[in-house]
Amino acid sequence: MNSAIGKLYPSTKFAVLLLLVILSVFTPGYMLQYLMFLVVLLFSLCAGTARQFLGTFFKSIFIIIIFIFAIQVFIISNEDAQPIWAFIHFSQTGLNDSLSMTSKIVAISSLVICFFQVTDIKDITFALEKSGTPRKVTFLISSTIQLIPQMSALSKTITDAQKSRGIETEGSLLIRAKAFVPMLGPLVLSSIQQTEERMLALESRAFSSKAKKTSIYEIRKKPADYVLDILCVAGLIAYIAWRVM
Amino acid sequence: MAVISLKHVSYQYPLEDHKVIRDISFEIEKGQVWGLIGANESGKTSVCNIIRGFIPEIYRGTLEGDVLIKGKKIEEYGPGERASIVGYSFQNPFTQISGVKETVYEELAYGMENTGVPREKMKEKVEELIRIFHLEKLRDKNPYELSGGQKQRVALASMLALDPEIVILDEPTSQLDPKSTEDIFEIVKLLKEQGKTIILVEHKVDLVAEYCDHILLLADGQVAMQGKTEEILTDPQVLVCGGQLPQVVLYFLEREKRTGKKNKIPLTVQNVSFAYPNGYTAVEDVSMAFEKGEAVAIIGQNGAGKTTTVKLMNGLLRPTKGEVLIEGQSTADKTTATIARKVGYVFQNPDDQIFQESIYKEISYGLVKQKMAPEEVKRRTLDEPTAGQDRKSTELLGAIGAGLAKKGKIVITITHDMEFVVKYFKRVIVMAEKKKRRDASPREIFWDEELLRFSSLKQPYLCQLANLLGHRDILTIGELLEVTV
Amino acid sequence: MKRGIKYDFSLLALLLIPVGVSLSVVGYQLSTILKLPVFVDQIGIMLVSMIAGPWVGLVAGMLGNVVNGMLNPVSFGFAFVSMALGLVCGFMSRWRWFTNIFGIVIGCAIINVVTAMVSGVVSTFMFGGVTGSGTDLVTAAFLATGQALWTSVLSANLLTGTFNTIINFAVSYIIVKRIPDRFLVKLNYGMPYIKKKGVR
Numbered sequence: 001m002n003s004a005i006g007k008l009y010p011s012t013k014f015a016v017l018l019l020l021v022i023l024s025v026f027t028p029g030y031m032l033q034y035l036m037f038l039v040v041l042l043f044s045l046c047a048g049t050a051r052q053f054l055g056t057f058f059k060s061i062f063i064i065i066i067f068i069f070a071i072q073v074f075i076i077s078n079e080d081a082q083p084i085w086a087f088i089h090f091s092q093t094g095l096n097d098s099l100s101m102t103s104k105i106v107a108i109s110s111l112v113i114c115f116f117q118v119t120d121i122k123d124i125t126f127a128l129e130k131s132g133t134p135r136k137v138t139f140l141i142s143s144t145i146q147l148i149p150q151m152s153a154l155s156k157t158i159t160d161a162q163k164s165r166g167i168e169t170e171g172s173l174l175i176r177a178k179a180f181v182p183m184l185g186p187l188v189l190s191s192i193q194q195t196e197e198r199m200l201a202l203e204s205r206a207f208s209s210k211a212k213k214t215s216i217y218e219i220r221k222k223p224a225d226y227v228l229d230i231l232c233v234a235g236l237i238a239y240i241a242w243r244v245m
Numbered sequence: 246m247a248v249i250s251l252k253h254v255s256y257q258y259p260l261e262d263h264k265v266i267r268d269i270s271f272e273i274e275k276g277q278v279w280g281l282i283g284a285n286e287s288g289k290t291s292v293c294n295i296i297r298g299f300i301p302e303i304y305r306g307t308l309e310g311d312v313l314i315k316g317k318k319i320e321e322y323g324p325g326e327r328a329s330i331v332g333y334s335f336q337n338p339f340t341q342i343s344g345v346k347e348t349v350y351e352e353l354a355y356g357m358e359n360t361g362v363p364r365e366k367m368k369e370k371v372e373e374l375i376r377i378f379h380l381e382k383l384r385d386k387n388p389y390e391l392s393g394g395q396k397q398r399v400a401l402a403s404m405l406a407l408d409p410e411i412v413i414l415d416e417p418t419s420q421l422d423p424k425s426t427e428d429i430f431e432i433v434k435l436l437k438e439q440g441k442t443i444i445l446v447e448h449k450v451d452l453v454a455e456y457c458d459h460i461l462l463l464a465d466g467q468v469a470m471q472g473k474t475e476e477i478l479t480d481p482q483v484l485v486c487g488g489q490l491p492q493v494v495l496y497f498l499e500r501e502k503r504t505g506k507k508n509k510i511p512l513t514v515q516n517v518s519f520a521y522p523n524g525y526t527a528v529e530d531v532s533m534a535f536e537k538g539e540a541v542a543i544i545g546q547n548g549a550g551k552t553t554t555v556k557l558m559n560g561l562l563r564p565t566k567g568e569v570l571i572e573g574q575s576t577a578d579k580t581t582a583t584i585a586r587k588v589g590y591v592f593q594n595p596d597d598q599i600f601q602e603s604i605y606k607e608i609s610y611g612l613v614k615q616k617m618a619p620e621e622v623k624r625r626t627l628d629e630p631t632a633g634q635d636r637k638s639t640e641l642l643g644a645i646g647a648g649l650a651k652k653g654k655i656v657i658t659i660t661h662d663m664e665f666v667v668k669y670f671k672r673v674i675v676m677a678e679k680k681k682r683r684d685a686s687p688r689e690i691f692w693d694e695e696l697l698r699f700s701s702l703k704q705p706y707l708c709q710l711a712n713l714l715g716h717r718d719i720l721t722i723g724e725l726l727e728v729t730v
Numbered sequence: 731m732k733r734g735i736k737y738d739f740s741l742l743a744l745l746l747i748p749v750g751v752s753l754s755v756v757g758y759q760l761s762t763i764l765k766l767p768v769f770v771d772q773i774g775i776m777l778v779s780m781i782a783g784p785w786v787g788l789v790a791g792m793l794g795n796v797v798n799g800m801l802n803p804v805s806f807g808f809a810f811v812s813m814a815l816g817l818v819c820g821f822m823s824r825w826r827w828f829t830n831i832f833g834i835v836i837g838c839a840i841i842n843v844v845t846a847m848v849s850g851v852v853s854t855f856m857f858g859g860v861t862g863s864g865t866d867l868v869t870a871a872f873l874a875t876g877q878a879l880w881t882s883v884l885s886a887n888l889l890t891g892t893f894n895t896i897i898n899f900a901v902s903y904i905i906v907k908r909i910p911d912r913f914l915v916k917l918n919y920g921m922p923y924i925k926k927k928g929v930r
Contacts, residue, residue: 060802064862071866072858075873101858109803116800122347135359136744142345144748144793150389151752152759160561163581169764170580176764181901183760184770188753188777188905195745196913197340200299204333204356204404205343207741209325211361216354216368259915260924305915344748 004224005047005118010127012225015232017115023239024107033103040110049117053110056117061109065102072098121145123219135213155187162186246316247272248411248442249296254310256291256300265291267466269310273459275410278433278443280457280474282450284487284637287463289446293413296444298327314411329360332409336416338396341403342388349383349391349399350375356407374402377435379428392547394425401432412436413444418452422547423661423703430456448636450489451706454478462488489636492664492706496722512655517557517567527553529679530567535657540650542666542687543659545676546701551659554676558657560584643669663691663705667720675700688720735785742916743782750778750787751794757901768897769863775812776902779820780828781909783919787816807856814848815841826922828903842895846887850880859883865890 005013024033044053072094125138162182163169169179249272256266266288273279281289294300298319301308312319314330322330335341346352353371362370375381378398383391388399397417405412414433418426426449433456436443447453453460453474460477462470469486470477477483479494490498512535520526528550535541543551556562557569560581569576576584639662646656646669660666666673666687673690675682677700683690690696691708704712711719719725754774761770775794779787791812798805818841827833853861859879860866865886872882906923914920 056801060804064804064857064860067860067862067866068858071860071870071873075870098858105804105857112799112803112806113801136739139345140744140747140789140793143343143745144751144797146344146347146389147748148752148755148797151749151756155756155760160581164559164561166582168580168582173766177766179764180760180766180770181904183764184753184757184773184901185905185908187756188773189908191749191753192746192909192913194337194340195742195749196916197335197337198344199741199745200303200333201335201341201400202343202741202745203299203303204297204328206325206328206356206359206407209328209359209361210323211325211359214358214361214364214367216351216358216364216371218364258912260911303916 003047003049003118005043006120007222008228009219009221009225010119010123011131012221012228012232013115013119015229017111019232019235019239020111021108022236024104024111026239026243030099030103033107036107037110040114044114044117047114047118049114052117053114056113057110060113061106065105068102068105069095069098072101122217126215126217126219129213129215151187151191155183158186159183246275247313248275248315249273249444250311250313250316251292251295252311252313254295254308254312256295256308257306258304259306261306265466266295269463269466269468271461271468271471273442273444275442276437276440277459278437278445278457279459279461280453281444281446281461281463282448282453282488283463283469287487288466289463290415291466292463293333293415293444293446296411297331297333297413298322299333325360328356328409329407330409331411331413332404332407334397334401334404334412334414334417336419338393338400338420341400342396343403344389347387348385349380349388350385352388352399353380353403353406356403360407370406374406378402378432394421394428394547397421397425398428398432401429405436409441411442411444413446415446416448417445418447418449424546424701426452448489450478451491451493454491454494462486464488487637492722493710496707496710496725499722499726512558513570514554514558515567515570517554517564517569519553519557519562520565526679528557531676531679531681532567533674533681533684535655537653537655538650539672540646540656540670541658541672541674542670543657543674543676544661544663544666544690544700544702545682549676549700550679551676555657555659639665663703664707667691667705667707675702677701688718691720692718738783738785738918740918743786743918746778746782747786747790747793750774750790751797753777754794755798768894770898770901772812772815772894772898773902773905775816776819776899777906779816780823780902780906781914781917781920781923782820783824784817784820787820788813789816791816804857804862807852808849808861810852811845811848814844818844820919823919823922829922834899834903838895838899841899842888842891845895846884846891849887849891850884853887854880854883861887 020036020039024036027033041050041053044050073091074088074094121142125142128138128141129135159169162179167179167182168175169183170176251272252270254266254269255264257264269288269292281292283289291300294304295308295312296314298312298314300306314322314327319327343352343355346355350371353374354367357367357370375384378401380399380402383395383399388396391399397420401414401417418429421429430452433443433445437456443457445453445457457474460470460472460474461468462477462483464486470480470482478490481490481498483490514531514533517528517531518526519528531550531554533554543554545551553562557564560569560576560579560583563577571584643665646658650656658670671686672684673687674684675690675696682700683693683696685693691704694704697704703709705720707722707725708719711717711725714725714729716725716728719728751774754771757773758769758771761768775787775791778790791814792809795805795809795812799809822828822833822837822840827837849861853859859869859882868886868889869882872885873879877885907925909920909923911924914924
């Protein structure tokens, strides 16, 4: 997040994201969309998040793209299907459909993944609050994102504890399945019980105060942000004009 | 004018059929420091909740009587106002982290953000808090990743950011090691100097005696005794009501009036070292041997390697060098669960293991799970069992430990409670900086001042007293009496 | 006890949402580690909607997918499934369906159908009938027999969903029953699960 891109104001980056997504969704064909992937990759390089981007992208989107191709091209019985073997055919329309569909998925996913890799949650929360989002909403977002890794770590501790009491985790399916509830149960119950105390702790931090909230952290829009904002609006207008004509 | 005033207050939780607090009345003046003591379930936390206003607003149920804070009825304060007047610190450090801030710096500001304090003032206050609470090194760390003691300090600091006049501390040190406990009490002293009104709920009566000027003793939901510390904590009536007295007092009270077997070595740890995958070494070249029927206490500062060593014994961790032998056989190729049949382990933070109501039931749960008679489980490891327990429970734990040892089991306990060690253990192992430092009897260990200093440990209070009186090698009240009377 | 969008989002309910989301994540991780054939990734949502109501369940479902979506944007699309789950579960809980065996069985069946349908719609329109999981193999099988895309997807989801829903619900239900009464009293929807007699 220390790159020039990382330091831009979140709503600016969001505007760029929105514009590019609109472009991807409404442009016919698939060349632009696949190109978008490369554009995003370029962005990532500039922001220093290229490796992360590729890693996340392939872990998440790759499988579903392959499946889509597989099903659309080889399995679905379209009119122009040419049989290859048993129930597997090859369909040109299937291929075209897949390309069109997957390209959009690739484009939008790349944009989204990149966006969250170059934008800090802290910034997003700040920008949201500044634009009037209620505290309860930003609270939900921040606390959920922070809690998930903590719960994972906690579940590991509990797994250790249960192993110490003789609950086996290796072996037949039945043994493993029996281990599930003792592993998860304590975590759930203790989380729920802690929720009560957490509520009291938050009350002690004046959570329910009706005063106007302030923030010790701040970011401001810089000239670069305003320039980009204007470019985005211009881009959008130009695109709409081009499509209408 | 009394800052806190309760008049004929009674309270019943919803779903309960009896009143947890009955007809309580007391007044607290500004600037006083009150110690709230009593057996578990005597109503201490309920009283605190009432003063803070959590009862009845959050807990619902039926509340009778008058509760006045600074002369105003508590219901008349708006939401969020009370947080600025009455600060509350809880026992469990983990639940006091807001969970929405990624650095300690911002965490400290959270309460102020909610009450709309201007940014410049917040920055000033946070810097001040960091200074007072020695949080410089923790500034940019994620609050979730701090140790228990550090979390507690941050939680306290965050609560004080709102500058409340009244501060309630509910067993703030029960889950902390001695050094962190000291730090917290230093803060209590500071708050006292600032003129705040403090209510401290604690079991560590010796510390209460040192820092509080008044005592409120609760028994069975009623006020059993209240008054100045000097008067209350020197009265043996306290023991009858379920409270504890400082060691010094016990000694003077008594003054006013007047055993191991050898066999095959079941557990051996040989030249064991352990390093985490990232290279951090937790334990270096540690060797220990235990025989049947021994009750051993392992003591040392947090981070010395005690819990790691014990986890190496029960198989949760595997040595990176050396080996652990149970009845002569190496643990290297057994699963953790298999080892658990021979080595039982009770965790330090009750929330980590999730339990039955009593530690005793907890131990038997593990056994029942394996459908085994208690005799078959060879040794039990208790990790900091007396943290947060009152006198009765502590005695019960000590008795269980002694009972198990008598049956021929090996009982290994990790603890910070030196009095507990003196009472129930004949052998003490001191660990510091990842190595075993000394393995001897309590008497030798607790009078080895250099060892204690090196390991950041303190002598039991009675030894300190004996020292002051000019006598050495004393462990119990009886012995001290013999040389002073 | 008042209910409805305005009243359901007390601080306590709000705090349950991150817990619900995290539990779903942890449940999924645990079933992967233990190499179980079922994905126990819905317990968080079910649990939360059972005790905190349909609207809280809806938000929890949505939030879970949004957070997941930051790493895998496909989740964004399937948010509707979680949201539907939270909604249905919550309303059933409110109407006390889960207090007897008939309600539970019928409830689970309906939950399965609803989630399968929503999942089917999302997957057909956004992802060409694919979900990115093992269900797709079942879909392929149906397609191979010459079925249309929509029916194949729906049937596949229904089939794999049955086992999934039952297991997820069972675990959630067992856990809800273990939650202490004094906690349930504080929630708008906890009443049906309180053990003590005479408190309704």
